[in-house]
Amino acid sequence: MKSWCVLAFLWLAYFCPGTQSCPVLCKCYHRRAEVVCHEVLLTEYPSEGLPSNTTMLTFQFTNITSISEQHLSATPMLQELHLYANHLRSLPSHLLRGVPQLSTLDLTENKLSELPADVFSHAPLRSLVLKNNLIVKADAEWLPDNSSLTWLDLSGNHLTKTPTALLQRLPHLDNLDLSNNRLEKISANSFDSLTKLERLNLQRNKLDTLDASVFQSTRNLTYLFLTRNKLNNLPQNLFQELTQLKHLSLDDNQLSHIPAGLLDPLKSLDEEGLDLSDNPWLCDKNMEYLWRWLQKNKKKVFLPETTICAKPQPLAGRSVMSLTESELILQS
Structure with missing residues (x-):
């Protein structure tokens, strides 16, 4: 009888997400070991409730302002961390020491400006995205x-x-x-x-x-x-x-x-x-090289008719492709 109870418990734990822990304001997809926290009401990193076997973790459009090495250590199997559009202003040194399998880190659209030494050490990162922040200098x-x-x-x-x-x-x-x-x-x-x-x-x-x-x-x-x-x-x-x-x-x-x-x-x-x-192409005799190249390689050019002469005035608005050799010589 006890064995049947154990099997029933394991079945519920695997197939029923509600039976496993998940932080408030987050969604946990236990079968693929993924957690998504997408909620502006979230102001602090959820230190408790994250499944320890999480491999992908996403925080987006929250009001979280800080994240620490200790926070990440709660999910030691993490492979991808996406922190898109939050309010992070700084990161601590050795941030990734507790996630030795992390390969992807996305920090797009935060408020990061200066970052400390070794902030991205300790993990075998393959992808690092720092898009749309306030960074003035990227340090070695x-x-x-x-x-x-x-x-x-x-x-x-x-x-x-x-x-x-x-x-x-x-x-x-x-x-x-x-x-x-x-x-x-x-x-x-x-x-x-x-x-x-x-x-x-x-x-x-x-x-x-x-x-x-x-x-x-x-x-x-x-x-x-x-x-x-x-x-x-x-x-x-x-x-x-x-x-x-x-x-x-x-x-x-x-x-x-x-x-x-x-x-x-x-x-x-x-x-x-x-x-x-x-x-602003100047279509005179010095344009001859590009003109000849375009004649031979028209298919390699995106919308070749939009490569247009700005000067001299007699040829202004004409596509370079449409010119004749004599027109280029006359403008020399």
């Missing part, structure tokens, strides 16, 4: 040397310089997002250690030019986003090593010309993989 001490990180999102912060020292600790990184910051210049060696990088997003910054050697080590890049900067001058050999590139966005910059040969290494561009629109 956040992470250990030779970090296992493959995905880093620092978009939507207040960075004015590329975090070169931090990037040197991330040899396995394949996705880096620095978009929507205040970057005015990128150091020549910023990406030298990122030999496995495949996707780089630099759009919506304040870059007016790029060093000729900045992409010399990122030979595995397949996606490069440079939209909405202030680029007005590009070095001739800028893309020399990017023979694997499939997508390049140069739209919405200040380009009037590009140097002869700039696009020649880009043999792997996808169909519609290059965007050149919304630039």
Whole structure:
């Protein structure tokens, strides 16, 4: 009889969520070891009631302002922690010491500005998202040397310089997002250690030019986003090593010309993989290289008819594709 009681209890514990603990204002999905707390009334991290076997934990749209190493230690099997759109203003050092299996940490849209050393140490993180915070400087001490990180999102912060020292600790990184910051210049060696990088997003910054050697080590890049900067001058050999590139966005910059040969290494561009629109192109004799390249590679350009002459006046509003060789020569 006792054995039947034990079996009945185990059956209820497994198949009936209500029989297991779960914090107030949270939902626990016991069969997949997931907890979701989605409630503005939640003001403090629920220290009690979280199932100890939780592997995925989400706090979103709450009024939680702090989180500690002790809080996370209650769920030692945690693999994913999503802290989206809360009110976190700071994080403690050694935050992840109690979650040695954590691989994904998302801190999107909080109020984080300065973070201490070792804040992201002690866990084998592969994905770290710090999007839409108030971070001015990303320090190397956040992470250990030779970090296992493959995905880093620092978009939507207040960075004015590329975090070169931090990037040197991330040899396995394949996705880096620095978009929507205040970057005015990128150091020549910023990406030298990122030999496995495949996707780089630099759009919506304040870059007016790029060093000729900045992409010399990122030979595995397949996606490069440079939209909405202030680029007005590009070095001739800028893309020399990017023979694997499939997508390049140069739209919405200040380009009037590009140097002869700039696009020649880009043999792997996808169909519609290059965007050149919304630039003030000057259609004179110096436009001949781009004009000829477009004639041969029309299918690789996204909406080629939107690559339009801004000057000189007789050609203003005309697509570069529509020009004739004699028109370019006449405007020299």
